[in-house]
Amino acid sequence: MPLFINRDQIFAHQVHLLEHKLRSKEERILELETENAILHLRLADCLGKLRRDHAEEAEAEAQKRWQHQRVVQQSTQSALAKLLSEVQILKQDLREVFAVYVNFATELENQSRLLLEQVGQASSALQGHHGNDVHSLQAQMEALERSLQEEKERSRTERERRKILHNTLVELRGNIRVHCRVRPVLPFDDGQGSTLAIGPATTEEVVQAVNDDTVVVNCTRMGNPGLNKMFEFERVHCPEDSQDAVFEEVKPLLTSLLDGYNVCIMAYGQTGSGKTHTMIGSQAEDHSGPQGEARQGVIPKAATELFRLISEKPAETHTVEVSVVEVYNNEVLDLLAKDEDGVAMGAKRDVITTSTGTSEVPSLSYVLVRSSADVMQLISSVLRLRARCPTLVHRDSSRSHLIVTLTVSSKSPNALALARRLQSVKKDMQRKAQKEWWSPRCRRANPMARQSGDERSTSSSSSPYHSPSHSPIHSSCPSPRASTAQAPFRTKLQLVDLAGSECVGMSGVTGAALWETSCINRSLSALSDVLGALAEQRPHVPYRNSKLTHLLQDAIGGDAKLLVMLCVSPTQRYMTESLQSLGFGTRARQVQKDTPRRKNIALKLKKNVKYIVSTLTHQWFRRSCEYQVLNEKDFRTDQKPPTMLKTIGQALFSTGLQNPKFTPNEENKAPDYEVRTYQTTNWISTTLTGMEQEAAMNTGFRRLFNYIQGNNHNKEKVEMTAPVTCLVDPGAGPACETTFTVSFYIPEEHQADPPQPSDPDVFLENRKEFTVFVRTYGGFNNMQKSREELLNLLESLQRDGACYKDIPYYVCGYDSPFKLVNRRNEVWILQKTEP
Numbered sequence: 001m002p003l004f005i006n007r008d009q010i011f012a013h014q015v016h017l018l019e020h021k022l023r024s025k026e027e028r029i030l031e032l033e034t035e036n037a038i039l040h041l042r043l044a045d046c047l048g049k050l051r052r053d054h055a056e057e058a059e060a061e062a063q064k065r066w067q068h069q070r071v072v073q074q075s076t077q078s079a080l081a082k083l084l085s086e087v088q089i090l091k092q093d094l095r096e097v098f099a100v101y102v103n104f105a106t107e108l109e110n111q112s113r114l115l116l117e118q119v120g121q122a123s124s125a126l127q128g129h130h131g132n133d134v135h136s137l138q139a140q141m142e143a144l145e146r147s148l149q150e151e152k153e154r155s156r157t158e159r160e161r162r163k164i165l166h167n168t169l170v171e172l173r174g175n176i177r178v179h180c181r182v183r184p185v186l187p188f189d190d191g192q193g194s195t196l197a198i199g200p201a202t203t204e205e206v207v208q209a210v211n212d213d214t215v216v217v218n219c220t221r222m223g224n225p226g227l228n229k230m231f232e233f234e235r236v237h238c239p240e241d242s243q244d245a246v247f248e249e250v251k252p253l254l255t256s257l258l259d260g261y262n263v264c265i266m267a268y269g270q271t272g273s274g275k276t277h278t279m280i281g282s283q284a285e286d287h288s289g290p291q292g293e294a295r296q297g298v299i300p301k302a303a304t305e306l307f308r309l310i311s312e313k314p315a316e317t318h319t320v321e322v323s324v325v326e327v328y329n330n331e332v333l334d335l336l337a338k339d340e341d342g343v344a345m346g347a348k349r350d351v352i353t354t355s356t357g358t359s360e361v362p363s364l365s366y367v368l369v370r371s372s373a374d375v376m377q378l379i380s381s382v383l384r385l386r387a388r389c390p391t392l393v394h395r396d397s398s399r400s401h402l403i404v405t406l407t408v409s410s411k412s413p414n415a416l417a418l419a420r421r422l423q424s425v426k427k428d429m430q431r432k433a434q435k436e437w438w439s440p441r442c443r444r445a446n447p448m449a450r451q452s453g454d455e456r457s458t459s460s461s462s463s464p465y466h467s468p469s470h471s472p473i474h475s476s477c478p479s480p481r482a483s484t485a486q487a488p489f490r491t492k493l494q495l496v497d498l499a500g501s502e503c504v505g506m507s508g509v510t511g512a513a514l515w516e517t518s519c520i521n522r523s524l525s526a527l528s529d530v531l532g533a534l535a536e537q538r539p540h541v542p543y544r545n546s547k548l549t550h551l552l553q554d555a556i557g558g559d560a561k562l563l564v565m566l567c568v569s570p571t572q573r574y575m576t577e578s579l580q581s582l583g584f585g586t587r588a589r590q591v592q593k594d595t596p597r598r599k600n601i602a603l604k605l606k607k608n609v610k611y612i613v614s615t616l617t618h619q620w621f622r623r624s625c626e627y628q629v630l631n632e633k634d635f636r637t638d639q640k641p642p643t644m645l646k647t648i649g650q651a652l653f654s655t656g657l658q659n660p661k662f663t664p665n666e667e668n669k670a671p672d673y674e675v676r677t678y679q680t681t682n683w684i685s686t687t688l689t690g691m692e693q694e695a696a697m698n699t700g701f702r703r704l705f706n707y708i709q710g711n712n713h714n715k716e717k718v719e720m721t722a723p724v725t726c727l728v729d730p731g732a733g734p735a736c737e738t739t740f741t742v743s744f745y746i747p748e749e750h751q752a753d754p755p756q757p758s759d760p761d762v763f764l765e766n767r768k769e770f771t772v773f774v775r776t777y778g779g780f781n782n783m784q785k786s787r788e789e790l791l792n793l794l795e796s797l798q799r800d801g802a803c804y805k806d807i808p809y810y811v812c813g814y815d816s817p818f819k820l821v822n823r824r825n826e827v828w829i830l831q832k833t834e835p
């Protein structure tokens with residue numbers, strides 16, 4: 001039968017098939033949309049649940065925290081009350097002991113007088129009496145002698161008890177003490193000679209010592225919001241307090257020094273606030289004679305007191321050695337080192353960490369001294385080597401940190417000192433064991449550490465100048481071998497006159513002095529970071545971020561007794577700097593030494609929540625990408641790669657992101673950095689202030705992300721670019737707020753007419769052509785890492801004599817948080833254009 005093909009039927013069939021296909025496609029789309037809706041619902045549900053959980057958690061947390069705080073408050077109050085009552089008892093005991101001690105001399109005198117009278121009576125009676133009477137008188141004499149012996153013994157025991165009570169009292173007050181000295185208003189406070197416009201109000205006194213332990217900063221200047229802040233310290237000195245009064249509060253630490261404690265006294269404050277005056281005394285003045293002595297600072301007075309205390313000990317049992325070190329532009333200089341002609345020259349030294357985890361300066365020079373006059377002569381002879389430079393704030397400003405170390409060696413330490421020695425030897429052994437467990441090669445890598453204390457102590461030469469018989473920065477306590485070999489017992493007194501923090505604008509420094517200022521501010525900032533890490537009991541304390549903190553590591557974080565003497569100027573002109581110094585002191589007081597580390601549960605919880613949120617976001621992101629790829633109906637015919645695949649690549653692997661164009665400068669590049677000139681381009685930016693780089697970058701990133709997602713006047717999506725740059729402009733001094741400007745490069749298609757941001761905190765920035773020195777590094781970026789890389793770059797630029805501006809600088813990131821490997825970060829330092 002012939003096959004008759006009805007074309008209409010075929011078409012109808014095809015239409016039917018196509019309709020069927022269409023229906024199935026539509027059904028599929030419906031299915032996917034339903035699935036999508038379900039997913040959205042689930043996501044909304046999850047988010048709602050998360051938010052609820054979060055709110056509940058927050059509420060529970062707040063409740064728990066409140067309860068915990070109450071418990072802590074109650075326990076603190078009861079502990080405080082207990083402590084106060086103990087202190088009261090101790091004070092009472094101390095008063096009694098003092099009374100006994102004072103009365104004892106009179107009592108002894110009276111008793112000896114009585115004895116003498118009785119002996120006189122006895123001898124006169126002897127002349128006129130018989131043998132029996134002689135015997136009874138002799139017995140009486142013996143009894144009296146015995147009671148005299150007993151009194152002597154009692155006096156010795158009381159003296160020992162007084163000593164123990166003294167140390168307990170110092171211990172109760174804590175190992176870090178902060179004193180504050182407000183200096184008087186001085187003629188240069190009116191700012192004459194400064195180019196800055198300074199009104200009469202700037203000499204107004206705004207910092208006041210209201211009593212022995214409280215200082216108040218009170219400023220109600222017109223046009224400024226009122227400021228009234230109170231700070232409490234262990235002792236506050238008012239401008240009228242003499243050098244003697246300041247030293248009286250420091251003096252007890254010298255008793256501790258001979259009782260086996262390392263002691264560090266450090267003056268901190270803004271330039272011109274009186275640190276050198278407090279530590280050394282005013283140098284132009286003659287310190288001889290009683291008036292001169294009264295003007296002396298802590299260093300000469302401490303040396304005098306130390307030699308007075310030593311003179312009370314058996315002769316020839318104590319020796320004192322001095323070393324003087326300067327930290328200048330992040331270099332350690334030995335000011336006692338002499339060249340071949342015997343001329344002092346300030347030789348460069350290294351700081352190393354020993355196998356016991358303490359810091360040490362190999363090849364440091366020491367001089368044996370026999371009196372405080374010797375010490376002062378030595379210090380005066382090297383002070384001329386100390387870096388100084390006139391600034392608009394202070395015409396004799398010290399540009400370096402000065403560390404004078406008096407190392408006391410004792411052949412006959414007292415019982416307390418021996419106990420301390422045992423304690424320290426134990427700690428040293430623990431530290432060593434820990435380190436060796438961690439790195440078995442540690443001992444081999446550090447031959448210095450293998451030398452025992454007594455081996456090293458025999459190396460002293462006959463000349464007063466010699467290479468170290470020990471290291472001054474080394475722990476006072478000898479190694480375990482030394483303790484068995486009866487090596488002399490060593491403690492060290494470190495006296496530190498820090499360079500002053502300063503605001504570059506106010507001090508008016510330029511050129512080399514600007515670099516000095518930057519080094520000073522950076523090292524003080526590192527000191528502040530170390531105290532912050534110790535106060536928060538962080539597992540890593542960044543001692544090695546600066547030579548100053550590395551050098552003072554044992555004094556700050558070890559078991560030394562540390563006294564921070566905050567020096568502040570009283571006038572309104574320096575209010576910001578004074579507030580910063582007082583903040584530093586408050587931070588130092590929060591450091592608790594030798595307390596066991598608590599696990600930070602809140603931090604753990606926060607980390608967990610962060611992890612859950614990031615995982616959910618990641619999942620949601622992947623799902624919506626898949627959905628959009630499926631929804632791109634015409635992707636098969638599209639010549640370009642699907643946009644969503646591009647988005648996935650950008651987000652997960654940071655591929656295909658546009659970068660701002662630059663011209664590399666091949667001539668000036670070095671193996672460890674590049675030089676790039678970026679063209680004039682438009683960027684989208686936001687500015688934040690604060691202390692934490694990560695927090696600022698996160699907030700900044702979020703604001704900019706909203707902009708590129710359509711939070712702009714055109715409601716237009718703007719493509720993501722790389723890098724995200726963060727311009728970091730540190731505050732005038734340590735612990736000051738830093739300004740962070742976070743920016744995205746606007747992609748080429750929007751460069752000519754970028755959409756205006758809707759968020760008032762976000763702004764368009766036209767960056768003129770600029771040249772930067774670039775150092776690249778990998779891994780996940782953080783503040784510490786970027787700072788280390790910045791310091792490395794600065795060192796390289798200094799080495800090559802490059803012309804650059806050290807602040808502000810850029811920290812740049814190229815990758816999303818989803819990228820795990822081959823991450824790229826950069827620090828940029830701007831090339832200086834003006835001569």
Ligand SMILES: Nc1ncnc2c1ncn2[C@@H]1O[C@H](COP(=O)(O)OP(=O)(O)OP(=O)(O)O)[C@@H](O)[C@H]1O
Pocket residue numbers: 182183184186239269270271272273274275276277278282394396397398399498499500501567
């Ligand atoms: N308590 C005080 N009484 C009298 N004069 C003082 C007092 N404190 C400081 N001065 C004077 O103020 C000036 C600046 O003091 P000093 O040199 O000690 O400052 P500084 O903090 O060491 O500064 P820098 O960090 O710049 O070296 C000096 O002339 C000093 O004599």
